[in-house]
Amino acid sequence: VRTVVAAYVEFIRNVPLLLLVYVVFYGIPSVGGFEYSATTSFIATLAVYAGAYLVEVFRAGLDAIPKGLIDAGRAVGLTPFQRVLHVQLPTMFRIVLPSLSNAFISLFKDTSVASVLAVPELQFGANWIYTNTFRIFEVYAVVVPMYVVTGYVLLFGLRQLERRYAIRRR
Amino acid sequence: MIAIMLNALPFLGHGLLVTLEVSLIVVAFALLCGVILGVGLSYGPPWIAWPIRLVSDFVRGVPILVLIFAIFYMLPLTGWKVNNFWSVVVALTVFETMHVSEVARGAIQSIHPGQNEAGKSIGLTFSQRMLYVIFPQALRRFLPPWINTVVDTVKGSALISLVGIVDLMLAIQQVIGRTFKPMPLYILGCIIYFAINYTLSQISRRLEARYAYVRE
Numbered sequence: 043v044r045t046v047v048a049a050y051v052e053f054i055r056n057v058p059l060l061l062l063v064y065v066v067f068y069g070i071p072s073v074g075g076f077e078y079s080a081t082t083s084f085i086a087t088l089a090v091y092a093g094a095y096l097v098e099v100f101r102a103g104l105d106a107i108p109k110g111l112i113d114a115g116r117a118v119g120l121t122p123f124q125r126v127l128h129v130q131l132p133t134m135f136r137i138v139l140p141s142l143s144n145a146f147i148s149l150f151k152d153t154s155v156a157s158v159l160a161v162p163e164l165q166f167g168a169n170w171i172y173t174n175t176f177r178i179f180e181v182y183a184v185v186v187p188m189y190v191v192t193g194y195v196l197l198f199g200l201r202q203l204e205r206r207y208a209i210r211r212r
Numbered sequence: 213m214i215a216i217m218l219n220a221l222p223f224l225g226h227g228l229l230v231t232l233e234v235s236l237i238v239v240a241f242a243l244l245c246g247v248i249l250g251v252g253l254s255y256g257p258p259w260i261a262w263p264i265r266l267v268s269d270f271v272r273g274v275p276i277l278v279l280i281f282a283i284f285y286m287l288p289l290t291g292w293k294v295n296n297f298w299s300v301v302v303a304l305t306v307f308e309t310m311h312v313s314e315v316a317r318g319a320i321q322s323i324h325p326g327q328n329e330a331g332k333s334i335g336l337t338f339s340q341r342m343l344y345v346i347f348p349q350a351l352r353r354f355l356p357p358w359i360n361t362v363v364d365t366v367k368g369s370a371l372i373s374l375v376g377i378v379d380l381m382l383a384i385q386q387v388i389g390r391t392f393k394p395m396p397l398y399i400l401g402c403i404i405y406f407a408i409n410y411t412l413s414q415i416s417r418r419l420e421a422r423y424a425y426v427r428e
Contacts, residue, residue, distance in 0.1 A: 056409035058370035154275035190273040
């Protein structure tokens with residue numbers, strides 16, 4: 043299992059998202075003999091792509107759990123499953139929250155790649171307006187702030203969450 | 213399947229070169245500008261540090277694809293005649309510079325301020341302190357995340373195919389346009405990109421392991 047997951051993470055992290063998008067949308071249906079919509083295919087691709095990054099985040103989080111906590115769980119007689127559920131997972135989530143929000147922000151930015159499959163998202167809309175009006179400056183003067191503002195609103199919300207669940211050290 | 217891949221290989225060479233060329237230029241410029249901006253962020257007076265912070269946060273908040281399109285279409289509006297190639301190089305460079313500057317800032321700020329003060333007290337000038345005191349120590353914190361930005365550059369360079377520059381990605385698309393066999397070509401593309409980036413990631417990991425023994 044470990045090798046399979048490692049191979050998945052390494053492969054996805056070292057291949058451009060654009061190529062993966064093409065593979066899933068054009069490549070796989072050409073071999074598999076079935077079709078799906080551009081939106082479905084892009085969501086699946088992005089999920090697989092972001093998943094690989096999250097695996098790394100969670101792995102680092104699990105590594106960062108103080109050994110004493112797990113030992114303490116063992117000492118009060120928790121079963122291995124209970125230890126994972128009540129000790130490791132909650133601690134891990136609090137540790138990884140900052141990296142998690144970074145990963146989510148990248149994910150949000152990567153959605154712009156969907157425009158290559160004509161998924162009607164923001165970048166595609168920008169291109170569409172451009173080809174119809176040729177008003178390039180106005181289009182990007184609006185689209186760029188839209189991305190920045192949405193990104194920072196997201197970031198702000200996630201930071202609040204982080205502050206709330208931050209591990210306070212005494 | 214293997215036969216299709218081998219047949220396609222000669223047609224991808226040029227594209228691969230373009231991908232490598234773009235990545236190399238971008239990485240070189242981004243390294244130079246990024247380190248300068250990183251120093252500005254860490255040691256500059258507010259009127260230098262603030263504008264850098266603002267631009268950096270802004271650029272890093274925009275998807276790289278949007279940035280490529282925006283610069284590709286907007287540069288000609290300024291009256292500056294640039295070809296496709298250089299406009300995407302500018303876009304990628306701006307994006308990566310900002311990431312490198314953050315990496316440099318992190319590395320510089322991880323050095324204990326006492327080091328800088330010690331340099332001052334023995335009368336080193338600012339550039340001497342940077343060159344002989346701060347940079348050699350910050351280097352080991354800088355290298356691993358910097359190589360990650362190099363990997364991001366190679367991956368991001370695939371997006372330049374969307375403005376019609378024949379890089380590896382577009383070369384693959386062109387061969388598919390002739391053979392109508394997408395899967396073998398895409399797999400080949402994955403292998404090539406993976407080979408480049410995995411090598412870089414391994415170097416980064418090696419460096420990280422090598423420098424890990426130093427603990428402050």
